[in-house]
Amino acid sequence: MSSNSFNPFAMAQRQFDKVADLLDLDAATRSILRDPLREFGFAIPVKMDDGTIRVFRGFRVQHNDARGPCKGGIRFHPQETLDTVRALSMWMTWKCAVVDIPLGGGKGGVICDPHDMSPGEQERLCRGWVRQMAKNVGPLSDIPAPDVMTNAQHMLWMLDEFEAIHGAKYPGFITGKPVGMGGSLGRTEATGYGVMFCLREALKLKGLRPDQTTASFQGFGNVSQYAIQLYEQMGGKAMAVSCWDQHDQTSYTYLKKGGIALEELRGITDRFGGIDKAKARELGYELKPGDAWIEQDVDVLVPAALENQINAQTVDKISKRVKFIAEGANGPTTPEADAVLEKRGIFVVPDFLANAGGVTCSYFEQVQCNMNYFWDKDEVLGKLDQKMTAAFIAVSDLAAKKKLYMRDAAYVIAVSRVANACKDRGWV
Ligand code: NAD
Numbered sequence: 001m002s003s004n005s006f007n008p009f010a011m012a013q014r015q016f017d018k019v020a021d022l023l024d025l026d027a028a029t030r031s032i033l034r035d036p037l038r039e040f041g042f043a044i045p046v047k048m049d050d051g052t053i054r055v056f057r058g059f060r061v062q063h064n065d066a067r068g069p070c071k072g073g074i075r076f077h078p079q080e081t082l083d084t085v086r087a088l089s090m091w092m093t094w095k096c097a098v099v100d101i102p103l104g105g106g107k108g109g110v111i112c113d114p115h116d117m118s119p120g121e122q123e124r125l126c127r128g129w130v131r132q133m134a135k136n137v138g139p140l141s142d143i144p145a146p147d148v149m150t151n152a153q154h155m156l157w158m159l160d161e162f163e164a165i166h167g168a169k170y171p172g173f174i175t176g177k178p179v180g181m182g183g184s185l186g187r188t189e190a191t192g193y194g195v196m197f198c199l200r201e202a203l204k205l206k207g208l209r210p211d212q213t214t215a216s217f218q219g220f221g222n223v224s225q226y227a228i229q230l231y232e233q234m235g236g237k238a239m240a241v242s243c244w245d246q247h248d249q250t251s252y253t254y255l256k257k258g259g260i261a262l263e264e265l266r267g268i269t270d271r272f273g274g275i276d277k278a279k280a281r282e283l284g285y286e287l288k289p290g291d292a293w294i295e296q297d298v299d300v301l302v303p304a305a306l307e308n309q310i311n312a313q314t315v316d317k318i319s320k321r322v323k324f325i326a327e328g329a330n331g332p333t334t335p336e337a338d339a340v341l342e343k344r345g346i347f348v349v350p351d352f353l354a355n356a357g358g359v360t361c362s363y364f365e366q367v368q369c370n371m372n373y374f375w376d377k378d379e380v381l382g383k384l385d386q387k388m389t390a391a392f393i394a395v396s397d398l399a400a401k402k403k404l405y406m407r408d409a410a411y412v413i414a415v416s417r418v419a420n421a422c423k424d425r426g427w428v
Pocket of ligand 1: 221223224244273305329358359
């Protein structure tokens with residue numbers, strides 16, 4: 001899901017190589033961690049509503065399962081690529097390790113655009129994906145979840161197909177299910193809230209409170225909307241959001257004097273996180289080009305849409321006022337931009353720490369499914385806060401102690417945990 005010139009897997013490997021050098025990892029450990037353990041690519045024939053058959057391309061990559069079953073979402077996107085899935089699966093390994101949950105890293109995808117597909121066609125695509133992967137995924141081996149353009153309904157269709165194939169109930173096979181059908185309360189909020197738990201702690205380190213800050217967000221989907229919700233509850237002011245416009249096939253930034261109004265914008269946003277332009281204008285929003293979100297004169301930037309957004313071309317557009325970046329998206333910042341951010345002393349909460357709230361809550365969902373006993377929302381979000389805060393403090397303490405950039409400190413913790421698990425199992 002990336003332009004031809006940007007390869008997220010090459011970037012994930014560069015990030016890994018830097019940490020492998022820092023940790024002085026031996027050749028075998030580098031080799032097992034630098035590439036996925038297993039990869040699957042397959043065709044999914046789907047009968048369309050008009051009677052024709054379309055063949056979609058599906059993927060699943062299992063990067064590493066030394067610490068537990070692979071875990072990671074399935075993304076539906078027209079520009080999905082195997083290298084994107086590889087990168088995301090690797091980041092999942094580090095994400096589960098940095099928050100210290102007993103899971104490994106995996107990721108899946110399908111090259112498709114659900115905007116152009118009826119619910120029936122989407123259901124048949126979900127069932128087709130599971131039919132291709134049923135032998136190689138499962139609650140004890142690899143547990144999928146939603147990602148960009150997939151949701152609770154898609155997960156339930158996938159669960160239903162998996163259970164039909166295996167002839168029993170396996171609620172722990174997939175997470176992000178609807179509440180009441182094996183889903184956990186708090187899962188919808190979890191990723192965005194997790195980003196904000198981390199930002200709250202980062203601000204605290206610098207002697208600031210959220211109510212003394214303003215922020216600009218890229219994306220207005222699941223992660224961004226709930227990040228804004230908690231940020232506003234903590235007293236922060238969201239000044240701008242950007243999103244993709246399906247009709248114009250481009251992105252726009254939405255701004256309003258005095259800050260955006262979350263509920264008002266939610267009311268005119270579709271289920272893919274696209275804001276209705278005409279209605280936004282009626283409500284007094286100013287529309288700017290898609291990349292204007294990054295140029296805002298705010299204290300905090302929250303990239304929460306796509307990878308490769310803060311890069312060599314865009315990093316210099318960041319205002320001098322920006323002191324914090326909390327990465328909701330996976331891979332939003334390239335190594336070239338990282339070097340500039342580090343030099344400028346911008347405090348970065350790196351993606352696989354900042355957005356680990358989703359997988360942490362998915363892990364809670366599995367635990368609840370295994371017990372067949374479900375916690376109330378406050379209990380889930382309280383446990384999430386504890387896990388995210390503990391992970392943030394471990395990373396920021398190491399960064400301070402060893403004078404490391406936050407991303408490198410998070411990598412040092414995560415990679416050493418996975419490397420040790422590989423060693424302890426006798427793999428390397
Ligand atoms: P989503 O599909 O709900 O929303 C994506 C948003 O990004 C939409 O508002 C869309 O319009 C916007 N967008 C797409 N292209 C854009 C562009 N070029 N410019 C500006 N905005 C654009 O997705 P999500 O679940 O919110 O995920 C966002 C990011 O967070 C992804 O990188 C995803 O991998 C990552 N993430 C999500 C979760 C989760 O639990 N949902 C967990 C961890 C990481």
